Amino acid sequence: MAGKAAAVELEVGDRTVRVSNPDKVYFPEPGYTKLDMVGYYLAVGDGITRALRDRPTTLERYPDGVTGESFFQKRAPKYLPDWIPTAHITFPSGRSADEMCPTEPAAVLWAANLGAVTFHPWPVRRDDTDHPDELRIDLDPQPGTDYSDAVRAAHELRAVLDEHGLRGWPKTSGGRGLHVFVPIEPNWTFTQVRRAAIACGRELERRMPEQVTIEWWKEERGERIFVDYNQTARDRTIASAYSVRPRPYAPVSAPLRWDEVDDAVPQDFDIRTMPVRYAEVGDVHAGMDDERFSLESLLELARRDEAEHGLGDLPYPPEYPKMPGEPKRVQPSRAKEEPAEASAEESG
Numbered sequence: 202m203a204g205k206a207a208a209v210e211l212e213v214g215d216r217t218v219r220v221s222n223p224d225k226v227y228f229p230e231p232g233y234t235k236l237d238m239v240g241y242y243l244a245v246g247d248g249i250t251r252a253l254r255d256r257p258t259t260l261e262r263y264p265d266g267v268t269g270e271s272f273f274q275k276r277a278p279k280y281l282p283d284w285i286p287t288a289h290i291t292f293p294s295g296r297s298a299d300e301m302c303p304t305e306p307a308a309v310l311w312a313a314n315l316g317a318v319t320f321h322p323w324p325v326r327r328d329d330t331d332h333p334d335e336l337r338i339d340l341d342p343q344p345g346t347d348y349s350d351a352v353r354a355a356h357e358l359r360a361v362l363d364e365h366g367l368r369g370w371p372k373t374s375g376g377r378g379l380h381v382f383v384p385i386e387p388n389w390t391f392t393q394v395r396r397a398a399i400a401c402g403r404e405l406e407r408r409m410p411e412q413v414t415i416e417w418w419k420e421e422r423g424e425r426i427f428v429d430y431n432q433t434a435r436d437r438t439i440a441s442a443y444s445v446r447p448r449p450y451a452p453v454s455a456p457l458r459w460d461e462v463d464d465a466v467p468q469d470f471d472i473r474t475m476p477v478r479y480a481e482v483g484d485v486h487a488g489m490d491d492e493r494f495s496l497e498s499l500l501e502l503a504r505r506d507e508a509e510h511g512l513g514d515l516p517y518p519p520e521y522p523k524m525p526g527e528p529k530r531v532q533p534s535r536a537k538e539e540p541a542e543a544s545a546e547e548s549g
Contacts, residue, residue: 211310213306218314226266250304251486258302261319261447271447275298287301287327293435293520331390333389334385336397337381338358338381339439343419348465350412354379362401370382372454377467383494386495391434403512434521453472455467455470
C-alpha cells in the first residue's frame with residue numbers, strides 16, 4: 202500500500218516473527234518506531250525472557266503508540282501461537298483467565314508486534330500459580346522526593362534483607378523509583394508474601410522514619426519513599442526487568458548491580474542505550490534464579506509486630522474484596538470528618 206511500509210520478518214531462534222506496520226511511530230518525541238521497539242526486545246531477548254519465563258504475563262498495549270489509547274490485556278490474545286504456553290490464573294474477584302507465559306524471546310517479540318510496550322509478569326510460575334516465587338519491594342518516590350531518595354532507602358532495605366537471610370536484586374522502575382526482587386521458595390501464599398512485605402516495609406520505616414513510609418493513604422505519606430506493599434497482592438504486578446515504559450523518551454526498567462545503584466541515572470536507560478549496555482555486560486541479573494530464600498524470618502518479624510506492637514494488616518487496594526483482618530478501607534481524613542458515610546462506604 203502506498204505510504205505504508207511492508208511488514209518485516211525477523212528470525213528469532215527457530216521462529217519467524219512478523220512485524221506489521223514497522224514504521225508506525227510509537228514514541229513521537231524521539232521518533233522511535235514499532236520496529237525500533239521490537240528490535241530493542243530482540244537485542245535484550247535472553248534477558249527479558251529470563252525475567253518472564255513461565256510467568257503469567259499481563260500485556261500493557263499501545264496499538265497506536267504511547268500517545269494513543271492503551272489497555273491492560275490479562276487474557277491471552279486471540280490467535281496466540283500454539284508454541285506460546287498459557288497458565289490459568291485466578292483473580293481476587295474469583296474470576297479466572299488464561300494468560301500467556303513467555304518461554305522464549307520470540308514470544309516477547311510476537312507480543313510487541315501487538316503493541317505490547319510493557320510486560321507485567323506475575324510473581325509465580327505456570328506450574329504453581331498460587332505460590333509466589335518472588336518477593337517484590339517497590340520503592341516509590343512521592344512528590345518532593347526523587348531517585349536519590351529511593352537509593353538511600355534501597356541501601357537500608359538491602360541491610361534489612363541481609364539481616365533476615367535474604368538477597369535482593371535491584372532495578373530501576375523506568376521512572377524515578379527502584380524495585381528490589383528477592384527470589385523465594387514457592388512455599389507461601391500471596392497473603393503470606395504480602396505480610397512479609399509489610400513487615401519488611403515497617404522495619405525500613407522504623408529505621409528511616411523521616412525518609413520512608415508504608416502509609417497506604419497518600420495524605421499521610423508526606424515527602425517520603427513509599428514502600429508499596431500492595432504490589433505483592435494477588436493480581437498486582439510490577440513491570441519486568443528490561444520492559445519498556447510508556448513515557449516519551451522510551452525508558453526501560455534496568456537491572457543493576459548493587460555497586461551501580463548510586464551512580465545510575467534512570468533516564469540513561471532507554472531502547473537505544475540498553476542494547477549497548479547489554480552487549481557489554483550481559484544480563485546482570487542472570488544468576489537471580491540460582492538460589493531461593495525463605496520468608497520465615499520476615500514472617501516471624503510480622504508476628505512480633507502484631508503481638509508486641511498491635512501492628513496487624515494494612516488496607517488492600519480499593520478493587521479488592523474485604524479481606525480477613527483488614528482495617529477500615531477509608532482514608533483517615535474522611536473517617537474523622539464523616540464517620541457515618543465512611544462506615545457505609547467501607548461496608549459497601
